[in-house]
Amino acid sequence: MPTNRTPALTTACALGLTLLVPANAAADTQDPICSSDTRPEVAERLSEEIRERVDERDGRVSVGVSAHDGDLRCGLDPTAEFDAASVGKVVVLGTLLRLTMDEDRELTDSEDELATDMITVSGNDSAVELRNRLGAERIQAFLDLAGMDDTVLHPDGSVGLMKITADDQLTLLELLRIDNEVLGADQRDYARGLMGDVIDEQRWGVPTGAPADATVYLKNGWLPYPDTDTWRINSIGGFQDTPIGDYDLVVLTDGTADNPGMQYGVETIESVAVGAHAVLTGESVRTPLTRISESEQVSDGSDRP
Numbered sequence: 001m002p003t004n005r006t007p008a009l010t011t012a013c014a015l016g017l018t019l020l021v022p023a024n025a026a027a028d029t030q031d032p033i034c035s036s037d038t039r040p041e042v043a044e045r046l047s048e049e050i051r052e053r054v055d056e057r058d059g060r061v062s063v064g065v066s067a068h069d070g071d072l073r074c075g076l077d078p079t080a081e082f083d084a085a086s087v088g089k090v091v092v093l094g095t096l097l098r099l100t101m102d103e104d105r106e107l108t109d110s111e112d113e114l115a116t117d118m119i120t121v122s123g124n125d126s127a128v129e130l131r132n133r134l135g136a137e138r139i140q141a142f143l144d145l146a147g148m149d150d151t152v153l154h155p156d157g158s159v160g161l162m163k164i165t166a167d168d169q170l171t172l173l174e175l176l177r178i179d180n181e182v183l184g185a186d187q188r189d190y191a192r193g194l195m196g197d198v199i200d201e202q203r204w205g206v207p208t209g210a211p212a213d214a215t216v217y218l219k220n221g222w223l224p225y226p227d228t229d230t231w232r233i234n235s236i237g238g239f240q241d242t243p244i245g246d247y248d249l250v251v252l253t254d255g256t257a258d259n260p261g262m263q264y265g266v267e268t269i270e271s272v273a274v275g276a277h278a279v280l281t282g283e284s285v286r287t288p289l290t291r292i293s294e295s296e297q298v299s300d301g302s303d304r305p
Helices: 007-015 025-029 040-055 085-102 109-120 124-134 136-146 166-175 185-196 262-281
Strands: 060-067 072-076 215-224 231-242 245-254
Touching: 040 060, 040 072, 040 262, 060 166, 060 262, 072 166, 085 109, 085 124, 085 136, 085 166, 085 185, 085 215, 085 231, 109 124, 109 185, 124 136, 136 166, 166 231, 166 245, 185 215, 185 231, 215 262, 231 262, 245 262
Parallel strands: none
Antiparallel strands: 060 072, 060 245, 215 231, 231 245
């Protein structure tokens, strides 16, 4: 019978030989990270940039980008689960703000104080207090309403140990930026205001390399595994008033024992961010990567039950 195999291939298979595939063959068959109907060339360059920078790093990395009103969207392992660390506090904030809408009221002074501390300085006592006031059922209801179907709350209620994905975090950032039925304009402005007031010591991560005049709002997380120097480092942020309009960027990481420490994860995120901002805006902003001092490399404490 006729066959499509070449003689060489047939012989190799018959002898049980291993065929060597060029190293770049796997890369050629990888799905694009980014897609865009109107800017396919930018999507291609951004895909290459993200993959190249991630391939230089150890550990698990997930990346999400949304730009040009959602026309350009990127997802590197977008549904992979990561521990939230303090990034999970934005979910608590979103739940609180939705509650005020459901009850048709303003934040109380106490809620405002707790939310401000939880976001701007990553206060854990405030996060636990708000989480307890809201309850798991209400937080889950917010996730369901937001369409964040892959986010999984921790059974003991730990904000930092909820499971998040880059895709869901992009959804959350978009809910803070564009008109939607989940969060109203006042609630979105309030959330972005708090995230724009994060203290200087915590403004590393995805803002690195952003246009100098951009309005930036963000939340970071930095959480080591117990009794190790292997860290989970995450950074999410939105960028407004840039040369290409508004866009969002998410980078989630989970380190390895071979390259331990908070610093390594921060550098991974910032390397990806610098490349992403440069491709998106066409501007290369010379911003040095953040150096985290030894005294600052302390857990964010978000794994509290």
